[in-house]
Amino acid sequence: MQRVSLDLSNAQHMKRCGSKKNPTLLKLAIDGLSASVKGFEASHPQLVENVNNIASALANIGIRKRGEYMKEKTNSRWRI
Helix, strand or coil: CHHHHHHHHHHHHHHHHCCCCCHHHHHHHHHHHHHHHHHHHHHCHHHHHHHHHHHHHHHHCCCCCCCHHHHCCECCECCC
């Protein structure tokens, strides 16, 4: 886990400094984040289930994740 933290810190530093993308660091960051999410899901299954249920309920009533509104702007009105 320490290695993942160091790799993520390095990737974050490069992004802040405007360094060019490094495919190896990007893969390490994605793999590290994926491992962290899987670990969280394994250690907090009920919380993950509840959050997924809430997200699904919101999606079903038309509330979508941030950023999707910008894609669907039509006639100066936002689709909700």
